[in-house]
Amino acid sequence: MAANSSKRESVLSLRAAEGATATGNSQVKWTAWRLKRWKAGDLVKRPADGVSADPSRESLRSDKTAGGTYNAEAESAPMSDLLKTKLFDKHVALGAKMVPFAGYDMPVQYPLGVLKEHIHTREQAGLFDVSHMGQCFIFADDGQFETAAAALEKLVPASISDLKPGQQRYSQFLNEDGGILDDLMISRLGFDGHTHKLYLVVNAGCKADDFKHITKHLPSGVSLDVADDTLSLIALQGPKAADVLGRLNPSVKDLVFMTHTDLPLTPSIWVHVSRSGYTGEDGYEISVKHDDVNELVDLLLAEDEVEMIGLGARDSLRLEAGLCLYGHDIDTKVSPIEAGLIWSVQKHRRSADAGYLGAARVAADMADKSTKRLVGILPEGRAPAREHTEIQVGGEVIGEITSGGFGPTVGGPIAMGYVARKYAKAGTDIELMVRGKARPAKVVKLPFAPHNYYRGA
Amino acid sequence: MTVKYTEEHEWVKVDGDTGIIGISVYAAKALGDVVYVELPEIGRDMAKGDEAAVVESVKAASDVYTPVAGEVIAVNEALEDAPETVNASPEGEGWFLKIKIKDAGELDALMDAAAYKSFCDGL
Numbered sequence: 250m251a252a253n254s255s256k257r258e259s260v261l262s263l264r265a266a267e268g269a270t271a272t273g274n275s276q277v278k279w280t281a282w283r284l285k286r287w288k289a290g291d292l293v294k295r296p297a298d299g300v301s302a303d304p305s306r307e308s309l310r311s312d313k314t315a316g317g318t319y320n321a322e323a324e325s326a327p328m329s330d331l332l333k334t335k336l337f338d339k340h341v342a343l344g345a346k347m348v349p350f351a352g353y354d355m356p357v358q359y360p361l362g363v364l365k366e367h368i369h370t371r372e373q374a375g376l377f378d379v380s381h382m383g384q385c386f387i388f389a390d391d392g393q394f395e396t397a398a399a400a401l402e403k404l405v406p407a408s409i410s411d412l413k414p415g416q417q418r419y420s421q422f423l424n425e426d427g428g429i430l431d432d433l434m435i436s437r438l439g440f441d442g443h444t445h446k447l448y449l450v451v452n453a454g455c456k457a458d459d460f461k462h463i464t465k466h467l468p469s470g471v472s473l474d475v476a477d478d479t480l481s482l483i484a485l486q487g488p489k490a491a492d493v494l495g496r497l498n499p500s501v502k503d504l505v506f507m508t509h510t511d512l513p514l515t516p517s518i519w520v521h522v523s524r525s526g527y528t529g530e531d532g533y534e535i536s537v538k539h540d541d542v543n544e545l546v547d548l549l550l551a552e553d554e555v556e557m558i559g560l561g562a563r564d565s566l567r568l569e570a571g572l573c574l575y576g577h578d579i580d581t582k583v584s585p586i587e588a589g590l591i592w593s594v595q596k597h598r599r600s601a602d603a604g605y606l607g608a609a610r611v612a613a614d615m616a617d618k619s620t621k622r623l624v625g626i627l628p629e630g631r632a633p634a635r636e637h638t639e640i641q642v643g644g645e646v647i648g649e650i651t652s653g654g655f656g657p658t659v660g661g662p663i664a665m666g667y668v669a670r671k672y673a674k675a676g677t678d679i680e681l682m683v684r685g686k687a688r689p690a691k692v693v694k695l696p697f698a699p700h701n702y703y704r705g706a
Numbered sequence: 707m708t709v710k711y712t713e714e715h716e717w718v719k720v721d722g723d724t725g726i727i728g729i730s731v732y733a734a735k736a737l738g739d740v741v742y743v744e745l746p747e748i749g750r751d752m753a754k755g756d757e758a759a760v761v762e763s764v765k766a767a768s769d770v771y772t773p774v775a776g777e778v779i780a781v782n783e784a785l786e787d788a789p790e791t792v793n794a795s796p797e798g799e800g801w802f803l804k805i806k807i808k809d810a811g812e813l814d815a816l817m818d819a820a821a822y823k824s825f826c827d828g829l
Contacts, residue, residue: 364741562764565765633762684760
């Protein structure tokens, strides 16, 4: 133990010398690294159609399959056409079951299995490869944050212009009718010299369309830089995430939920890191260069608390956390208001003349008490109710389940679905039509498992 | 007792005219953690290949088909509270249902343990 901790000490001091903290020295190194890395992207506006991604929106939802054969997803694209993340070989070496997802060959589970991976993330720290997601930057040629923010505010309901450096917000791209094209995370970079830039993370299955959408609507003088060819993305989630990542650089512990910064995790590995995720747990999303991602993952996996977690547990974790999955709980047919995402639309952005695509629908759905709502649903008994299960009250169809399965932390079936507004109140008795039988369930408040976000000491 | 297997990974253990039905070790492993099993009503008449039960993992629901025709005479009620038994002992305590076999001749078309093993090896 003593030897180990003294080794840590020396590694840490080395890191400090390299600029782990915001000293004058570190700023110089940091800036130099940033400039080197971003120069090409800053100067060249990359056409969106240059992005190679399969636009098919695959899901984890499994259709009923015969005789116990587990098919995570019926898939159209042949395996050979699938894209691979830079961690593909590691997933295979770790014994992952690989499945097609959003055009990528992705790990659905490791030998631990979905149930244990889920529990491990809730109790320790789970490491996810989410490099299939789309990462990009938006910035203005005039170097002004306000210019870039104003441009993005035309496309999302969230307020962007009031983002402070290092602040992150969740929002959605809407079409003209207010339907959701995708949901995304938006960060204003926090590092000196780069605080005029916006960093976006979008869904893998939507990214090709998203980048076209952004490019189409950005005014001249504002650029989109797609970072798929340079950046991987991993997430470290769970109550031990801060301890684990803090061993590499203690500064990460100072981040609070929904903030973002750039820092080194080793003398040579610099990352964009945000305190956010898709599990309901405390944790981080770490954007790291393709060349560094395997080394970083090896460092994290060497920690006792860390296990690799597949897409299967990612889905059950986010469902327990009451978080929407694009293509299932949200799509172009629903507005952010129907999807229960009003919390992500700041008050001054809720009027029809707020100035973004779809604003009229957002305002109309807020005023119209008859629109449907996404709600949490707790089936009674043990039978899970899967996606597309019909929801009834007194024999009348009032909605449909959009995500449903088993919640390992809850210890029973859980679901989310849309119901007519008058049935959206928590405690409402409903019936779920599972295999032709009406089964009792209740509308409940989300989330199913409490959020454990870090909002400050 | 003879045990026969289907290509859909069910097994049927034959004891006189009674057939005990479950899913194979291979199937249980492929499914992952079983969280729910839905069993048929006792007395139900099933043709060969009818849906006899549903087994659900965290992510997926899968049908279990009866390997041979028969009437349901018992179900493994212990699975309602302990579905994980299917993973722990798929070809033992994790059985699903018992039927009264209608036509023992249907068993001939099924694989024995050795044939099933080589079938799985080829998957």
